[in-house]
Amino acid sequence: xSKSNPGPDALTMSSxxxxxxxxxxxxxxxxxxxxxxxxxxxxxRPSVVSAIKSLGKKGxxxxxxxxxxxxxxxxxxxxxxVYANHKLLYAFFTQVLGVNHEIADRDAxxxxxxxxxxxxxxxxxxxxxxxxxxxxxxxxxxxxxxYAKTGKVRxxxxxxxxxxxxxxxxx
Amino acid sequence: xSKSNPGPDALTMSSxxxxxxxxxxxxxxxxxxxxxxxxxxxxxRPSVVSAIKSLGKKGxxxxxxxxxxxxxxxxxxxxxxVYANHKLLYAFFTQVLGVNHEIADRDAxxxxxxxxxxxxxxxxxxxxxxxxxxxxxxxxxxxxxxYAKTGKVRxxxxxxxxxxxxxxxxx
DNA sequence: GCTTTAAGTTAGACGTAACTAACTATGTAA
DNA sequence: TTACATAGTTAGTTACGTCTAACTTAAAGC
Numbered sequence: 001x002s003k004s005n006p007g008p009d010a011l012t013m014s015s016x017x018x019x020x021x022x023x024x025x026x027x028x029x030x031x032x033x034x035x036x037x038x039x040x041x042x043x044x045r046p047s048v049v050s051a052i053k054s055l056g057k058k059g060x061x062x063x064x065x066x067x068x069x070x071x072x073x074x075x076x077x078x079x080x081x082v083y084a085n086h087k088l089l090y091a092f093f094t095q096v097l098g099v100n101h102e103i104a105d106r107d108a109x110x111x112x113x114x115x116x117x118x119x120x121x122x123x124x125x126x127x128x129x130x131x132x133x134x135x136x137x138x139x140x141x142x143x144x145x146x147y148a149k150t151g152k153v154r155x156x157x158x159x160x161x162x163x164x165x166x167x168x169x170x171x
Numbered sequence: 172x173s174k175s176n177p178g179p180d181a182l183t184m185s186s187x188x189x190x191x192x193x194x195x196x197x198x199x200x201x202x203x204x205x206x207x208x209x210x211x212x213x214x215x216r217p218s219v220v221s222a223i224k225s226l227g228k229k230g231x232x233x234x235x236x237x238x239x240x241x242x243x244x245x246x247x248x249x250x251x252x253v254y255a256n257h258k259l260l261y262a263f264f265t266q267v268l269g270v271n272h273e274i275a276d277r278d279a280x281x282x283x284x285x286x287x288x289x290x291x292x293x294x295x296x297x298x299x300x301x302x303x304x305x306x307x308x309x310x311x312x313x314x315x316x317x318y319a320k321t322g323k324v325r326x327x328x329x330x331x332x333x334x335x336x337x338x339x340x341x342x
Numbered sequence: 343g344c345t346t347t348a349a350g351t352t353a354g355a356c357g358t359a360a361c362t363a364a365c366t367a368t369g370t371a372a
Numbered sequence: 373t374t375a376c377a378t379a380g381t382t383a384g385t386t387a388c389g390t391c392t393a394a395c396t397t398a399a400a401g402c
Contacts, residue, residue, distance in 0.1 A: 012358070012359085014358080014359065014360090033379075033380090034379070034380060034381090035378085035379060035380085043359090043360070043361090044360080044361065044362080045379075045380065045381085046360085046361075046362085046380090046381075046382080046383095047359070047360055047361075048380095049380070049381060049382085050358095050359080050360090051359080051360095054358090065367090065380085065381085066366090066367060066368070066379080066380060066381085067380095093290055093293075096297075097290060097293035097294065097297060098293060099287075099289050099290050099293055100289055103287045103289045103290065104290070106287060107285075107286060107287050107290045110282070110285040110286070111281070111282055114278075114281040115278060115281070116270075116274045116277060116278050118270050118271055118274045119264055119268060119270050119274065119275070119278045122264075122268035122269060122270055122319060123268065125315070125318060125319040126267075126268060126315065126319075128318070129314070129315045129318045129319070129324075132318070132324055138311065139311075140309065140310075140311035143300075144296070144297065144300045147296060147299070147300045147303070148293060148296040148297075148300070153300075153303055183388070183389085185388080185389065185390095204349075204350090205349070205350060205351090206348090206349060206350085214389090214390070214391090215390080215391065215392080216349075216350065216351085217350090217351075217352080217353095217390085217391075217392085218389070218390055218391075219350095220350070220351060220352085221388095221389080221390085222389080222390095225388090225389095236350085236351085236397090237349080237350060237351085237396090237397060237398065238350095
């Protein structure tokens with residue numbers, strides 16, 4: 001509802017997307033070029049050029065004329081933060097909610113830029129909590145899946161939560 | 172990552188925010204005026220005028236010169252959908268993750284416009300599932316809260332999940 | 343009824359982010 | 373070495389969403 005409050009030097013979602021894309025391309029390509037970024041992001045080459053010019057002014061990327069694209073360490077830091085959010089959200093949507101992979105990816109793309117630190121931390125804890133169970137499928141999570149599918153709450157055995165004690169957080 | 176794909180006549184987040192704000196103001200005020208919307212959204216009056224002009228062209232709002240602002244039934248339908256998303260996300264952030272109220276509200280604002288239908292449906296189920304427990308605090312949820320706070324998984328009594336059977340979905 | 347004030351409007355500007363069209367550089371193949 | 377295809381760039385346009393400054397209307401008080 002109320003106006004979102006990006007700090008004075010906050011990046012736009014678009015800029016963050018460019019950083020993220022460049023970082024990921026850098027992992028799979030020898031060098032990152034304008035056309036690679038354009039193709040991956042589904043935009044035209046001039047859009048990439050102007051976006052990277054803007055990132056350059058902010059000290060987040062370097063790009064010699066007719067040369068390759070590199071991120072500065074600061075640019076890399078931001079790209080990694082955004083991508084970490086992406087992975088976190090993707091994990092929640094797929095592992096917990098059971099959302100289809102492509103849709104989970106799209107939804108993660110949307111949220112990754114703006115999620116608050118508090119919600120982010122809580123989601124991290126939530127995913128950790130879910131994964132604390134040895135078989136990766138906590139009883140209550142199985143119950144949720146069943147409920148989501150059938151609308152009916154399943155009776156479970158009294159043993160269902162006992163395995164919480166088996167984990168590694170006691171020392 | 173990839174370009175989001177709003178349909179040809181999809182509204183912008185901004186337009187949806189205006190619709191939502193107008194709907195909410197309509198519930199508490201006799202009439203909705205430009206300055207009310209401006210105040211609530213933290214924008215200046217000319218921004219409201221131009222936004223509403225745009226909504227008018229799309230058949231979502233009506234606004235006589237120097238008069239009051241009303242939503243059409245179609246505008247109301249969209250406003251309600253966005254607000255429903257908002258409430259859903261807010262409930263998840265606060266009830267499940269235990270996020271602070273103001274932050275939950277901000278995060279909900281960000282996501283409410285673009286969440287996919289699939290994720291939305293799953294979140295609805297998730298909230299329903301959480302609230303199926305008579306005392307509104309499922310054992311696993313209490314365990315999660317404890318884990319989020321302390322980083323330690325709590326041992327629980329074997330009885331903890333048995334109350335799932337007490338609910339109303341068996342027939 | 344006039345005046346003042348508050349609310350609404352218009353015009354013009356700016357920044358972002360995309361696009362097309364047209365131009366330039368690079369590098370490979372003949 | 374020249375020619376061509378590919379890649380990168382520039383210039384100019386469009387749309388959106390905001391703003392400020394200045395103007396207009398409406399309504400309330402005197």
